[in-house]
Amino acid sequence: MQDNKNVQWPEVSAPIAATYPYKRQIHGDTVVDNYYWMIDYFKKGPRSEAVINYLNEENAYTTAMLKDTESFQEDLFREMKSRIKEKDVSVPYFKNGYYYYSRTEEGYQYFKFCRRKGSLDADEELLLDIDNLAEGYAYYTAKGFSISPDNRLLAFSVDTVSRREYTIYIKNLESGEIYPDRIANTEGTAIWGNDNQTLFYTAKNPVTLLSEKIMRHSLGTDVSADVCVYEERDNTNYIAVGKSKNGKYIIISSESTLSSEIWLLDADLPNDDFKVFQPRRNDVLYTVVPLEDRFLILTNDEAINFRVMQCPLDKTGLEHWTTFLAHRPDVLVSDIEEFKSFLAIAERKDGLTQLAIYNLGSQEQHYLDFGEVAYTVYPGINVEYNTESLRYGYTSLVTPSSVYEYNMRDRSKVLLKQQEVLGGYDRTAYKTERIYASVRDGVKVPISLVYKKGAKLDGTAPLLQYAYGSYGASMDPSFSSNRLSLLDRGFIYALAHIRGGEEMGRQWYEDGKMMHKMNTFNDFVDCGRHLIEQGYTSPAHLYAQGGSAGGLLMGVVANIAAAQYHGIIAQVPFVDVVNTMLDETIPLTTNEYDEWGNPNVSDAYFYMKSYSPYENIEPKEYPNMLVTTGLHDSQVQYFEPAKWVAKLRTAKTGKSVLLLKTDMDYGHGGASGRFDYLKEIALEYAFLFKLEGIDH
Known part of the structure; x- marks a missing residue:
């Protein structure tokens, strides 16, 4: 691995966790886990206090190692906070005679939930003051x-x-x-x-x-x-x-x-x-949309990318379903927003979201046009049934989040609100691209890119590669005012649309789950290699980031492609896959069998063991790593990243740094206030900037 020679780290000794061997025996396979004891705080076991002590030691080590970035972190926090309009009002929506909205006030972390009767000129009713309720x-x-x-x-x-x-x-x-x-x-x-x-x-x-x-x-x-x-x-x-x-x-x-x-x-x-409505069947998903005269059914029955069926209000069984919109192999139908006279149908084609408007009376259909190479569009808050107006959201890597109102009959649209970026934001100063990486099995994986115009595309620019790649969750291009702090300091941001999401249709998801999960990890690594080959960056300046199941991705990447990345940020990472999936008392485990497999089945066990980050740590030089977690996380328990870091510490060679930051107050989503979370981002950015020798 290459290192940026100008980076200086304090001479501080890293914590070394105690070891208490624990044997796991299943399917004729025996594994000794020296750090299994870290589950004790969660299980209320005898070493609960030792767990907290270890996490505090790691926090102290991370603080000491990043001590010289503290003023920079504060500057970054203020910089990102200064772009946020503190006093703001959401776009009101109308429901049952009232306009509802939330508003924020200067200096406050939360919001007020309000309404006005009949007209936006009517007196305001303050329904809930969350700023007040959250005190203490x-x-x-x-x-x-x-x-x-x-x-x-x-x-x-x-x-x-x-x-x-x-x-x-x-x-x-x-x-x-x-x-x-x-x-x-x-x-x-x-x-x-x-x-x-x-x-x-x-x-x-x-x-x-x-x-x-x-x-x-x-x-x-x-x-x-x-x-x-x-x-x-x-x-x-x-x-x-x-x-x-x-x-x-x-x-x-x-x-x-x-x-x-x-x-x-x-x-x-x-x-x-x-x-x-219709009894469940294996491998068949369906949702129901009630209309005035019938039900619509969005289903993957004999249609991998979903089709729309219909049935009478009083005869809902499968035998009464007839085709409303036929299946298309190149278009994924993801959602239907119903109105009395229209449907707004959310679709995906060629990796991009799109909106189709269907007139229930004339049975005509048309699409909205957006004119950017990489963007995201989605139905907004549409609670009123008897209206011809559709609210939709729109954003891209250079377009701030926007809310439009679209008249589905006359096809006119009005921009109701666009996220305001204080301090001035010129979208023409940034460039967005959409490229494709040909990965090892010949599949072409889309990558969405954004960078400030003038960025060096000669391999010397730092680049942050992000992805998720699980549960069919698509990582669509969207704007972030916080990201400007990266772009303005020369970073390129790359969003890899790897398999395991649904960006390219349902098959894209199927090909990145269960016994095909390695496709997710290989896609990410191959996208990184493509970015290097195309001159966007180099291994000395390439960084990776992912959270939760995307943190699992980071753990695998660290094991299989350590030399390709100079640094990795793993947020609330799901890295102890086998042990977690074997323990049905851990929250949400059994819900996950269809995603990862059930390790009580031999084939699934050995496949997930083959990639689980915790199981595959080996003596070698790992990238510089920042790992974050929350003590109260219910989605990925704190002990997964804690065990992973403890084991990495004893195995890794070389001088790369390994930092664990546990938030002792929060869970999976981090801080709840609208500004506190910026401190977490400032810490992550400071870590990246330090590795690049950027100090302001």
């Missing part, structure tokens, strides 16, 4: 704002620990009273029946955090008397409850990676029983 909490998230049909009551949910375990509260908007009904340990969304008295919510298992039951609560009754209206028996499925846009149905969805099932209830009859 290190972490505070409020979400799931749900107004009763009679506009009198507000259900909302709060998480103060960052484990995504939400407590639902009910507020009377006329009196200001918070009702005594407090529903703990939920997914955070409450759905109103049309009687204004009944709420449906998703209850979580307090240990595994799996969504297991849909419950019904009647206002004013004890929560212990809540009725289970649906219980999920398959622990690989996620469940949720919602309401159709036309207000007629309460909808329960149960979905795994491979199959799904929908149950419906007349919202006017909240005490009736839910009825299954």
Whole structure:
């Protein structure tokens, strides 16, 4: 590995974690894990205090190693914060007679949730002051704002620990009273029946955090008397409850990676029983869109990229489904936004998002045009059913996040709001590109690039390569005002659209999961190699970043392509794949079997063992690495990155640095305030800049 010779690190000794050998034996394979004990804080085991001590030692080491960047970190924090308009208002949306919006005030971390009756000129009603509610909490998230049909009551949910375990509260908007009904340990969304008295919510298992039951609560009754209206028996499925846009149905969805099932209830009859729409079938996904005269069904049944079917309101079984929009092998249909007279259909083609407008009366269809080589478009907040106006969001690597209103009948559009970048932002000063890397099996993988015009494309520029590549989640090009702090200092930013996402269609996902997972990692490495070959950067200046499942990606890349990268940032990384997937008491494990495989099955075990970062550490020179995690993370537990770093410390050779930063207050998503998270980004950027010898 090459090193930038002008980088000086303090002479500080790194922590060396204690070892307590633990044997894992399965499928005739024995593995000794010296750091298994780090699970004890999570499991409330005997070495809990030792775990906290170790994490604090690592934090102290990271602070000492980056001590000379602290003033630069503060400058970066102020620089990024200065681009944010502190006093701002979201685009109001209209629902059931009221305009709803949130607004932020100067100097405050959170927001106010408000509404105005009938007109934007009407008096403001302050529904919730989150700035006030969050006082005294290190972490505070409020979400799931749900107004009763009679506009009198507000259900909302709060998480103060960052484990995504939400407590639902009910507020009377006329009196200001918070009702005594407090529903703990939920997914955070409450759905109103049309009687204004009944709420449906998703209850979580307090240990595994799996969504297991849909419950019904009647206002004013004890929560212990809540009725289970649906219980999920398959622990690989996620469940949720919602309401159709036309207000007629309460909808329960149960979905795994491979199959799904929908149950419906007349919202006017909240005490009736839910009825299954179509029983689940293996390898078949479907969602339901209620219209006035029929149901539309978006499904992958005999259609890998999904097609749209239809059926009568009173005959929902598969035998009654007929084709509404046929399957197209080159177009993935990802979502349908329904209105009384129109549909807005979200699609993907050639790796880019697009919006089709379908007139239910004339049956004509047209597409919106955007005119950029790499961009993202998506339906916005569209809660009103009886309207001809579509709200959609638009962004690109050089275009700040924008909200448009589009008239689906006359095809006119109005820009309602564009993210304001304070201090001046000139999009013409930056260039965006879309290139393709030919990877080792001949597939062409798209890469979206952005850099400041004038950047050197001779191999000397620093480049940050980012990707995710799991769960079919697509990493689409979007604007970041924070990223300007990288670009303005000469960095190129590259977003690799690797397999495991759905950027190029459903097959793109299928080819990057389960027993094809190595494609994800190889794609990333080959994209990096292509960027070097094309002169964008070189191994001495190439950096990689990814979080969660993208952190798994970082761990594998560190093992298989160490010499290609000068530095890696792994955020909340899922790096101990085998041990986590073998432990069903760890939150969300069983939900993941369709993504990674079930290691209780021999073939799956040995395949995931072959790439799991923790299992494949070896004595060699690794890239410089910054690893971040949160003590209360419910998605990727703190002990995965902690064990990984501890094991790396004893194996790696050379002078590269290895830093672990554990946030002792937060979880998977980091800080909850709208500014605090910038300190985390400042730390990451300072790490990159130090490696490049950039100090201001």
